[in-house]
Amino acid sequence: MDAKDVCIEIENDEFYSKFLVDSVKPLIGENISVSDQVNKLAVGIEKLSKSLEKQVLDKHNDLLTQASHISDLEAMLESVRGQVQNLLKGAEKLKDRVHSPYSTLEKQTLMLERVQITCNLLRHTSKILVSWNKLSSVKDNPAKEAMILFELNELISDYNFEGITILDDVIKQVECRKTDLLNNATDLLQSSLLSGDKTKLLQCFKVFHNLQCTEEQIKVTVDSILNDLRKEISTALNVQMVSIEVKKSSSGRVAPGKANIMNAHDFKVKLWDNIEKLFKVDVYNSCTKVVMLQNVVNELHAIGNFRNISKHFWNNLFLIFSAELEKSPLTVNQSVEIDFPKLLKCFNELLSRLKCRDLEMNRSSLSRWENAFLSKSLGKLLEPVRTMWHLNQVPNMDQIDNAVRVIAEALSISLGDKQLSISLANSVAKSIKQMNMEAEQRMSLDSDVAQIIEPPTSAQQKNADLCNTLYYFSSQIKRVLMNMNSMLPQESIQIVQNSLKDISSMPVLQLFAETIKNSLFLILMTMHDEPDLTRGDDPTNKSLSCSPYMKELQQFVSRCKDIYLSMFQEKSALDDCCVNISKACVECFIQHVCNVRPLTKFGRVKLQIDCQQLETALSPLVNDITELGDHYRQLKALQLIFGKTPQEIAKSQCEGASLPYSMVMMFLFSFAGPQLIAPHTCAGWNIPKLMNWLDSHRNEWDRLEFVAGALQRYQNHVRQNQIVAYDEVYPILLQLLEDGRNSLKKFSGNCGC
Structure with a gap:
């Protein structure tokens, strides 16, 4: 296997x-x-x-081969070991050769270092002794003495001179002399600040500068002044001390029924006496010390950058005052909230006495009391407004005078402080807005409040009374602003004036104006029914009067002014309303006159008389008819053209007459024969529709094109019927049409349109 x-x-x-x-x-x-x-x-x-x-x-052959290789490896390792031994022996010899010189060099370096230290000690000892000997010659010059003492202190601090007996006594005396000099300079600084001796104060800071302790001394001095001031502020705001003084001052009084009221009043008076005295004496003296300190430091440019000493002190003063005030009892804080302008006055008077441009009011630290004061002030301003509208539908003059008096008081107590004045002006603006809002909520702006047929209704009379009340309120405030114009900041005046812009009788008057204008338009419409305008007899040497419609117009205008418009007392709004009505009447009269058809020579004379009588009819509305501007000039121009021929009318128009080309051309149609039909007749319109079109198309170009349409139709009629000659007025109308268009183009070019 x-x-x-x-x-x-x-x-x-x-x-x-x-x-x-x-x-x-x-x-x-x-x-x-x-x-x-x-x-x-x-x-x-x-x-x-x-x-x-x-x-x-x-694998016995491989194993035998590896065994032989192992014996070779062992022989090689033995050779390497021998070489390593030889290398170690060489390194040991090299170490012995390097170590001996190194030890010798190390000992010599140590000896040299000690020699150098000894030399430096001897050199410093020499310098110390020389400088010490110099001190005897500068006893009367603290600044130079400070400079030498500082140098001595630097020399002594460089090395440890322990064991050098020759310097033991010198080192001790140097420290003592430095301490004595610094104490003397500090004492002199305090006395110089008290006496205001600027020369001695300069000497002190030269000493501090030479001793390199200027920043420390400034900090200690300013902190000391602030700590003393903190105690004075705490004492002035101490309610127990104030109460004790009040009791002492009122101990001889016997008024059981009024004891508490008098005590509260006396407490408030005494508290503000303490605060005012605090600012006039303690705070002012402390500030003058710091300002003098700042001025002296600024003169010594070489002592460093200490440009903000007075600023930091001023900011800390506000922080300390606000902190002490916050720790005060509720009665003290309430007194400050109620009479906060007095506190601002103390700070502002202090600034004016110091005459230091770098200092400015730090209001952020006083924002708590300022906001509370403004909140209470707003409540006082709104209270009379809400009360008068709560009790009556229309306030009486006494109630309005009371509200105006409160506003005047609010504006007057802020005199001397711009920011507070602006804040109170905004509160006054809110009060005015509330007044206007209350009145607007009670006004009736329905269409029936502008009727001019029956005597004024109760709603109309109420509207007029509300408008008159607002006008009286507005005029009284404007009188207050005028009286205080030189004392109040312009920003405050502007805020109040802007809030008064919304108060106007114009919205109600505008309703009457529209109704009156509509009635005037209806009266002028009857012009076209006057038989005298079409009479064919010669008016020469006849005594003629104005037309019946003009007499009706005169009576109507006089009646509207006497019965309805006279209810309103705001003259500016009433004048604007009357001028608006008069302009509309003149414009409508010109449009009707230029479109009367047919119109005889007798009728032109009658219309000329009516033009003259229109000025009389409008006299109840406008004392000076020239106030109507272009409308008055157009009326005068219309009055002049009645006695002219068409050629003369065209010539006067080219010479710069005031009437628009479209109206002159419409008027010239009355000189033409029956074939040259008026523009509105060509369009199939009656007079009311023409008036509506003219009212909605006030652009002169549109009106010229409207007339041009009638001329084009007449031209077509002549060609179609092969009539030999044009009506003699037709060429004049064509020329006026061209002149009118050119005039509009020239005007548009000059305007960049």
């Missing part, structure tokens, strides 16, 4: 395989007896032995 097969047989055998595993467990089985196991093991061992013998016989 092959050796490989023997191995496989043993590995696969259940009994033999147990002996191939590393285990401490017993290999004796339960089903086979011990003798059988021993016999089986013997059989297996015999198989392995035979397999080994067979392999040895098969």
Whole structure:
């Protein structure tokens, strides 16, 4: 059997395989007896032995060759070992040759080092003694003495001079002199800050600089000032101390029924006296010390960068004050919240007295009390507004005056502090917005509140009263702003003024304006039914009056102004409303006049008189008719063309008349014969439809094209009917059409359209 097969047989055998595993467990089985196991093991061992013998016989030549190779290897290893021994002996000799010079060099280096240390000690000792001898000559110059002492201290700290008896006494005296000099300079610093002696303060810092302790001394000095100031602030805000002082000051009073009220008032007065005294004396003195300290340090540029001493002190002052205030009792905090502007005034007055540009208010540390004050201020501003609307549908003047007084007080208490003024202005704006909102909620804007037939209804009167109330409220606030204009910041004034822009009587007046304009349009529509406009007799040397529709117009305008519009007191809004109505009336009048068909010479004279009377009719609305601007100029231009021929009208139009080309052309159709039909007649429209079209098509180009359509239709009619000559007005209309188009093109080019 092959050796490989023997191995496989043993590995696969259940009994033999147990002996191939590393285990401490017993290999004796339960089903086979011990003798059988021993016999089986013997059989297996015999198989392995035979397999080994067979392999040895098969490969005995290879084994002999390997055995010979092993002997060769052992000979080579023996040779290598001998060479290693020789190498170790050589290395040992080399070590002896290197070690001796190294030891000698090491000893010499150590000796040299000691010589150098000794030389340095002698050199430093010499320098120390020379510098020490210099001290005697600079006793009266602390700055130079400090410089020498610092140099001595540096020299002494470089080496250990223990055992050098010649320096023992010097080292002790150097330390003592340095301590004495520093103490003297510190004492002089404190006294100089108290007396404000800038010269001595400069000397102190020269000493500190030369001793290299400037930063430490500045920190100690500023911290000392802050600690002292913290105690003063704590004392000023100490409610027990304040109460004791109040009791002492009111001990002689006898008022049992008012004891608590007076005590609370006296406590508040005494507290603010303490705070104001604190800022005027203690805080101011501390700040002046630090500012002087900062100025002196700034002059000594060589001592380092200490540019923010006063800023850091100022910021710490706010932090300390706010911290002490937070620790104070509730009564103190409430007093500060109520009278927070007084606290800001103390800080602002302190800044103005110090005259230091680098310092500015650190409001973040006071935000808690400022926010509480603003919250209470907003409540005070809104309270009178809510109360007046809660009690009445329309507030009376006394209630409005009370609200305005509260607003004026809120604006006045912020004088001197821009940011607080702006914050209070925003609160005032909220109060104004609340006032406007309350009034708008009570106004009625339905269509029936603009009726102009019957006397004013209760709803109309209520709307007018609400508008007048808002106007009075707005005008009183504007008067307050005017009186305080030089004291309040412009930003605050602008905030309040912007909030007043929403208060106007215009929305209600606009309802009346629309109703009045519609009625005016209906009255002007009756112009086309006037028989005098078509009369054929000569009006020369006849005394003529205005048309009946114009008389009706005059009466209507006067009635609307006296009965309805006069209810409103806001002059600016009323004037805007009246001007709006007047412009609409003039525009509608011109459109109707230019489209009256037929129109005789007598009718033109009547319309000319009506033009003059229209100014009288509108006089209740506008005192000066020239305020209507282009509309007034167009009315005057219309008044002039009634006595002119078509050729003269066209010439005046080319010379720059104010009337639009489209209206002039529509008017010239009244001079033409029956074949040259008016534009709206060509379109099959009546006068109301024409007016609606003109109102919705205000673009002059559209109107010119509308007239051009009628001219084109007339041209077609002439050609179709082979009429020999055109109407004499037709060429004039064509020329005006061309001029009107060119004028619009030129205008569009100049505008960059």
